[in-house]
Amino acid sequence: MHRQIQLFGAIAVRPAVSPLIASFEAATGLTVASKWELNPIVKAQIEAAEPFDLVVTNPNLIEDLTVSNKILARSQVPFGRISMGVAAKAGSRAFSVDSLQAFQHALKSANSIAYASEGTSGGYFSRLLERMGLASEVESKLVPISGGQTATSVARGEAELAVVPITSILAAAPEVILVGPFPSQLESHIDFDLAISAVATNAEAARRLSDFLTSPDLDAPLAATGVERRDRGS
Numbered sequence: 275m276h277r278q279i280q281l282f283g284a285i286a287v288r289p290a291v292s293p294l295i296a297s298f299e300a301a302t303g304l305t306v307a308s309k310w311e312l313n314p315i316v317k318a319q320i321e322a323a324e325p326f327d328l329v330v331t332n333p334n335l336i337e338d339l340t341v342s343n344k345i346l347a348r349s350q351v352p353f354g355r356i357s358m359g360v361a362a363k364a365g366s367r368a369f370s371v372d373s374l375q376a377f378q379h380a381l382k383s384a385n386s387i388a389y390a391s392e393g394t395s396g397g398y399f400s401r402l403l404e405r406m407g408l409a410s411e412v413e414s415k416l417v418p419i420s421g422g423q424t425a426t427s428v429a430r431g432e433a434e435l436a437v438v439p440i441t442s443i444l445a446a447a448p449e450v451i452l453v454g455p456f457p458s459q460l461e462s463h464i465d466f467d468l469a470i471s472a473v474a475t476n477a478e479a480a481r482r483l484s485d486f487l488t489s490p491d492l493d494a495p496l497a498a499t500g501v502e503r504r505d506r507g508s
Contacts, residue, residue, distance in 0.1 A: 277303065277305060277479070278304070278305045279304055279305070279480055280326045281306050281309070281326070281330070281483065282308075282324065282326035282328070282329045283309075283329060284311070284312065284316055284331050285310045285393070286313075286356055286393075286438075286439040286442055286466075288308075288310045288441075288445075289442065290354075290356075290441050290496050290499040291308075293495075294486075294492060298486045304482070312394070312420075312421075312422060313335060313394040314335075314393065314394065315392070316329065316335065317331065320344050321344065325475075326471050326474075327471050327476065327480040328470055328471070328474075328480040328483050329468070329469055329470075329471070330468050330487070331466060331467070332394055332464065332467070333350070333465050333466070336350050336467050336469045337350070339469070343472055344471070345470065345471065345472055346469065346470040346472045346474065346477065347472075349469045349470035349484070351467060351469070351488055352466075352467055352468075352488070352505065353488060353501075354465075354466055354502055354504055355464065355466065355502050356440060356464050356466070356501055356502070357439070357455045357456065358437060358439060358460075358462040358463065359438065359439070359443050359452050359456065360380065360435055360436070360454060360455075361425050361435065361437075361442075361443040361453065362428055362434065362436075362451055363431070363449065363450065364429075364449055364450060366428075366434065369384070369435065369453050370453075370454070371453055371455075371457060372454055372457065373457055374460070376457070378408065380435065381403075381408060381415075381435075382408070382411060382412065384434045386415050386416075386417050386432075386434050387412065387433055387435045387437060388419045388428065388432060388433035388436035388437070389418065389436070390419060390420075390424045390438060391418030391419060391420055393422075393424075395439055395464060396418070396424075398462070398464065402462070417433040419433075422442070424436050425438045425442040425445070428450055429446065429449035429450050436450075437456075439500070440452065440500035441499055441500035441501065443500075463502070468487060
């Protein structure tokens with residue numbers, strides 16, 4: 275019997291999930307080996323036969339993988355959603371993003387803005403700039419960052435601001451501060467689901483980890499790291 279679960283997930287979820295794994299292992303006697311990539315890379319690697327037992331990534335990507343028989347049918351369950359936020363280096367000049375007008379002003383006045391060029395959040399931000407009519411105005415300020423390093427790029431001095439899921443910003447403290455979430459009018463969040471591999475080495479163990487990560491007992495610790503629970507219909 276395989277007692278190790280291979281968890282494959284999105285980098286934005288790592289700060290929330292990683293601290294919880296030890297308690298699951300202690301309670302079950304199972305071990306969890308984790309691998310984290312940007313959402314599109316998670317999907318691409320699974321399509322290329324990357325082994326995994328449980329995945330946490332965007333719902334639409336899981337649905338695509340289910341159609342291609344990479345995911346066990348009816349194993350998809352909602353995990354949570356993570357709001358987008360704006361990050362800055364601790365001690366840097368003050369910005370405000372608490373209204374749509376302030377958010378737009380911050381983007382216009384920033385010297386440079388880092389975003390996850392290969393990730394779900396980066397694609398969302400690019401589309402958002404188009405919708406707000408700011409794409410051409412801020413294009414020269416954009417700094418594409420790869421490999422899940424967007425939040426910490428401001429600490430390294432690669433950009434003045436960064437737009438990235440809040441989980442990554444909170445995890446980068448104290449060198450990085452959360453200026454604030456995107457204004458509420460934008461309803462800016464990224465959803466995540468869990469699902470089991472169609473060829474899991476131990477589907478029952480993977481289901482136990484899925485049940486653990488969706489337990490209401492974890493709602494508070496997940497909220498503290500930036501993950502808000504959501505219902506299937508959300």
